[in-house]
Amino acid sequence: MIINKKKVYRLCKEMGILKPQRQIKVKHPRRLARNRIVTGPNQLWETDIKYGYIAGEGRFFYVLSIIDVFDRSIIDYHAGLTCEARHAVYTLKSALWKRRLDKNATKPVIRTDNGPQFTSNLFAQTCKDLGVEHELIPYKTPNKNAHIESFHSILEEECLARYEFNSFREAYEVIHKFMDYYNNVRIHSKIGYLTPSGYYDAFQRNFVKALPICA
Structure with a gap:
């Protein structure tokens, strides 16, 4: 017996034996990154995830860092054996608090790649609730x-390349020390051979002129 699929669908619908249709979740609209001229801190932040390896435990760990494009400071970071959307959300909130922007009406733009942590509904909704503009770079454009x-x-x-970690605890301690070294000791040629924290403080006190950055 040959029967048209449309008729089968109509008959099944009349008998109420169709399987419930999958509900499509509404996704947040994505904003692609655009060229910006950064003239001060807290205008544009970038974040991404770096992988490391623990030889003694045979597993990977993750470092999610948020950098201020203007002063090159690592405002906050997450280091852990997992890195999910909730970790990205917590780190963003913590970074806003550290820069005293959590209650400020003007928030920075946060730029990310298209990793699942950043394209998740949780991260998108958090940015919306916080008043943070979230923009994603196009695929295959790490520049x-x-x-x-x-x-x-x-x-x-x-x-990371200088160590063979035996445990996550060891890796965490090394990363913590390096973050402090990077922000407060290591000088950076792009910000007048100052440390990131030194340049940020000097700018806040009007001791240095802004060095506009195209990003």
């Missing part, structure tokens, strides 16, 4: 996230 990519290269060359 749009150049500042955080550069920092993670430094993290790899000057920290």
Whole structure:
């Protein structure tokens, strides 16, 4: 017996034996990164995830860092054996608190790649609730996230590659010390051969002129 599929669908619908249709979740609209001229701190932040390996435990760990494009400071970071959307949300909230922007009407733009932590509904809704503009770089364009990519290269060359970690605790302690060293000791040629924290403080006190950055 040959029967048209449309008739089968109509008959099944009349008998109420159709399987419930999958509900499509409404996704937050995505904003693609655009070229910006950054003239001060807390205008544009970039974030990304770096992988490391623990030889003694045979597993990977993750470092999620948030950098201020203007002063190159690592405002906050997450280091853990997992890195999910909730960790990205917590780190963003903590970074806003550290810069005393959590109750400020003007928030920075946060730029990310298209990793699942950043394209999740949780991260998108949190940015919306906080009043933070979230923009994503186009696929296969890491140059749009150049500042955080550069920092993670430094993290790899000057920290992670120099150790063979036996435990996550050891890795965490090394990363914590390096973050402090990077922000407060290591000078940066792009910000007048000052440390990131030194440049940020000097700018806040009007001791240095802004060095506009195209990002």
